[in-house]
Amino acid sequence: MPSIQRVHYLTRTGRPDRAFETAFGHLCELRHAHEVDAAVSDSDVVVTATPGGGPLFPLAAVRPGTHINCVGTDTKGKQELPEGLLRRTRLFADDCDQSRSIGECQWDAQCPMIAIGDILTNKVAFTRRPDDITVFDMTGLALQDLTVAEMLWQQAKAKGHGTTVAWPW
Template sequence: MPTDAQLLLLDAGNVAQLMEPAKVFEAMKRAFTLHSQREGRVFPVVREQLHTGGVFGIKSGDIPRADLLGFKAAGFWPNNRSVGKEPHQATILLIDPHTGRPVCLIDGNTITTVRTGAAGALGLTLLARPQSTSLCIFGTGTQARIQLSFALRYMPKIDRVRYLTALGQPDEPFEEEFGGLCALAHARDADAAVSASDIVVTATPGFGPLFSPAAVRAGTHINCVGADTKGKRELPEGLLRRSRVFTDDRAQSRSIGEGQWDVECLATEIGDVLTAKVQLTRDPEDITVFDMTGLALQDLVVAEMLLQLAEAKGQGSSLAWSW
């Protein structure tokens, strides 16, 4: 067996050039379908607090039939903001499952952002009422922006958006980005904004409940993005019991997502809706919740797609990697 090999490096610039939202949306369908069919495996998640104030995690898995194996090392470093850098950091490594040799090292920040936005859009198209016209979003950061961008792309009837910020002040860059795409308004009263909206998206650091349970009216759909670590939450006590709950992974939701606050709450995996293991009939009065904790399979299928595109287009940098 030859000992010389190449390790392909795809930096943030390469990823940005290769990433296409529509293809990522289709990749999310594939990831959740594989998970439902148990053709893709998700290994136990590592998620730990660091002495530096950051949070470090590893999400890993494989798709045996595709010869795909890898992991994402990622986390949240809030102090990065003080030096003008993004607090979310992620790196993905694809590995040859036959030899253990590293094949491709990829900047994971954009992948994480876009695949989460695409997963949110998939949740909306499957679970929200098709006639939904109004949306309330908590947060104006990177993830809030991608969630709203995908929501407007895949739910074209949305024309009114209310947004809330941590400090209660308008976000001018956010308004410049989205003000021309919808009737955008800054809201200070969380309960009023929620009760006036068909769809609610929570994309915050998850430090605690964002609104009261009474604010959620019948027929509302909620995408929950921020709860991805033990102790984090965005939803109020008791809401899950009033709702039809959907997750990317039941066990992971109960461990690090909104499900950790009500482990007895029944939940359906979104992949089972895609594969028709679960026949979804949505009553107009149903409150639906999609708890998004993020699966390794989402990262792996997008990373595989980028690797194939990079090889076809001759992008990235190769390093000799003897083994």
């Protein structure tokens, strides 16, 4: 699996985020983007993590082969993706019903999607083609968050990384 070599990131202020760069700059090349269209069209993976007040980029910026993770604040009315994108994608969700009610799919509830759990348990076979545009609408399941956190903690512990911090309860 190829590693991430370059990350374009945008901020609400339009200025570089020095804390972000300090925390992650040693992992790859970080570029503070000024133009969202250019950043999206030059990216293999796009992660949206906003309150979702409207589409973050135009439909034309998404090129074949792009994968998008939608992890923004999921609520009624929230939107991060441009209109028409979902119908051009292979769409996955952590919870399909939740995606249709508070996630990106509330804007196209009839759009075909696959529960990510069905892929992980081999209930549904999936092969990604190089020109597929894929979207994962992560609406937020506490059990999923805890499971991923546990896995990451175990991996870090096994490699001798991280610090244990005493918690007051």
